[in-house]
Amino acid sequence: MEIVVASGKGGTGKTFVAANLAYYMKTSVEPVVAVDADAEAPDLLLTLGGSGEELFEKPVSASRKASIDYNKCTQCLKCLDACRFYALRVIEGKPFVIEEYCEGCNACGIVCPANCISLYVKETGIVRADVSRSGVPVVTADLDVGGRNSGELVFLAKSEAYALSRELKAKHVVVDAAAGIGCPVISSLAGAHVLITVVEPTPPSISGAKRLLEVAEKMRVKPFAVLNKFDMPSSRIDDLTEELGVEVLGKIPYHRSVVEAYVNMKPLLAYAPDGEVSKRLKEIFNYFVESVLR
Structure with missing residues (x-):
């Protein structure tokens, strides 16, 4: 199953959710392959600890x-x-x-x-695959500065991820999409089964999430939402679930440990496995796996 983690705007925490979801599935569920589809600014591999072993690197001329x-x-x-x-x-x-x-x-x-x-x-970019230091295989779409056709690069990265998943006998692919609803996001959603929309309780994020959910509906991708930084000062958090119109898997509080995990290049579930945010993440991911993936 292909799971896309996306958001309508940047900075909501989609890479944070995608990295920890991939790590959780790899350590607690079954083998998984992750894809960094944010071709203009890929950072999923860094979030998962950086490269532990490079599998391949292929130039793309598109x-x-x-x-x-x-x-x-x-x-x-x-x-x-x-x-x-x-x-x-x-x-x-x-x-x-x-x-x-x-x-x-x-x-x-x-x-x-x-x-x-x-x-x-x-040549407009590369598609490379690494096994991260946290053990999660990551396929990265990396567009050259000023490069074009980011959507095609994402498509090629996903194709390589599926080939790698067959080799590793991984049943699921987790895609960390780009922000917004542009070409790389459309390419990320193409053929996907599930969308997890990461939303924070701010007007720009909510507006962007609604646009993303409209795209997902047209592309027939089943949508879910995760509310990140839900304890930010906001009067809209109570009615946000109804406003989005999709099932909310859970809420994640803002905490300093998330920043510390980024600084140490580790998924939060590995950096602070017993922390409050990690407990919330495990509850969300466990519910998602049992109710959606099973």
Whole structure:
């Protein structure tokens, strides 16, 4: 079963929940493979202790960029007028391609009278797999700075995770999605069975969670919610369950031990297994495993 942990906005604690869920399942339930689908800022592996053993690293070339043959270029600069992404600049009278802005649409090549512009395939990121120091296998989608097609990179990372799960005889894949509802999140939800939405009792988080739940409904992914930092000053916590319209698996309080676990690069369940927050997490995860996964 594929379990996606996501949130409508950043900073709600989705990676915290995903890392500890994967660790709990690995140590208390059965083998599991985790996926860091936040391709623009992956950090799940760090949360699980960093790499203990690298399994593989594969480059991904999923983007096209324009290239100019200056031996043919007549410096007419028609390409500049055609580009809608401001990926061309004039330097010393010649057009120059800014790769980070280029979308590979080839509009510049179509209008070029000298036929001096062509497209080439560029490496946009990597998919790597490691066994974390906490023992959880993690497949990471890592997009290059300025790279494009994060959704495709996430798809490839999930494909590798499924292959690894078959090899390790793991029945479940836990996906730590990106924040928001953009391309990498859509790719994370594609084919997933369950969504755990991590929400904090603030207006931006609640608004983002509602949008995420709408996407999950359209993609036919069964949604649940976890309320994180529920003891923050808020007047909306009491009616939040009804407002979200999905089953809330449980509530997690704010505690300094969570920060300490991050600093020590350990999942909280390993850093402070008998702490108050860990007890809440175990209750939530145990209920989720028994009522949803069984």
